Amino acid sequence: MNYVNSLEYAQNLDNADALAGFRQRFIFPQHEGQPALYFCGNSLGLQPDTVRAALHAELDQWGTYGVEGHFRGEHPWMHYHKFLTPQAARLVGALPHEVVIMNTLTVNLHLMMVSFYRPVRGGKYKIMMEAGAFPSDQYAVETQVRWHGFDPDDAIIELQGASGREEALKTEDIIEAIEREADQLALIMFGGVNYYTGQLYDLERIAATARKFGVCVGFDLAHAAGNVPLQLHDWGPDFAVWCSYKYLNSGPGGPSGCFVHERHANNPDLPRFGGWWGHDESERFQMRKGFKPMRGAEGWQLSNAQIFSFAAHKASLDLFDAAGMPALRAKSLLLSGFMRHILEEVNEQYGFCKIITPANPDQCGCQISLLTDERGREIFKYLEENGAISDWREPNVIRLAPVPLYNSFEDVWKLGQLFLSFFERQK
Ligand SMILES: *Cc1c(COP(=O)(O)O)cnc(C)c1O
8 A cells, every 4th residue: 555644645545434434433532622532442442322322221121120121121131142142253253152242351261271271290281372461361371370280480381572572473483383382282372462562363373283283272362353353163263252342342341252162062071160151041940950051152151141231242243243344354454554654654754663563464453562762651641641542551562553443544644643743842
């Protein structure tokens, strides 16, 4: 693409954008009477304008029916998780019975590791993951390893680029590491898109290589779901988990999604932690002894649905369904490409950062991470004071996520102008 850093060019792209109307469906924080330049959808997505009504509908349902709300109304609570399944499955490229919405992300990661991290002393007991994974994942893996009686320093293999965790990991190096360590690996647990670098990993090849060597493989798609196209069923990981409040715009603390591949759907012998909502629904209310899991991902549920957060999630998934992931991805590449072009132009002039997110579309989602020099914090603050919301990650990274559902090309151009005014002000 031959991008041009001008307002007119940005507005032309907006006029040609078939998804531009979705911007109106979101509520923007305001800055001096104008919508903020919101580039933080990788951390907390904006509120769809339908969420308030969706929550009110459930409050009314509760008020009108009390306990009968489990069986009456448009979306009886008894089956509420099922109303989310078809859309969630489409979003991650899964069969419906491979997906369930439940709990929160780190909880689901633990539940999945209970089933799919089955270390054997003296045999396969190690976990391989990317270095610099999101801290919650690091803690989950560390404590799982300890819980099984292993030493994290020995049992966790972290992969990083040759010059450190800011450098992109080469797929070839990941594959080679799996081949090298396969004899000792019990699980490969990778992020989809790394929260810090913004690198998208080749999940298909990682899953294929893991399976070739008989190693369990799972993905944390917190930064991938709703950001990049996924084909979980075809790629074949054993499990995947994600959250709904980042790119999926379902509100703070929103529920998590969980994928368990079809090949484990009918395996009641697979060890797991059970709860009544995972029990065979045809006899769930007979309240008898003896756990009999539901077929598929539903068999990992513990509790009955968290209706209010699920209702917000459903409202948001409706928008994803209406837009469609292929169209979102096409716009996303264009939008991020435009942002990258502008940032590179500013950087050529003022040399303040290194863009650590790979430029190759196969290796990135919408996020762009800037490893900044000593001016980074000040730039971040300047952006904030002038109505551009991004985020800061210690020690010196600014993350910017232009989100195709609600960001415009004009937003991106304006951001570029703010960067320029920061440096021009300093002269
Ligand atoms: C955001 C994020 C989390 C947060 O986990 P919660 O359980 O939802 O608080 C965990 N892992 C990754 C990779 C994330 O990006």
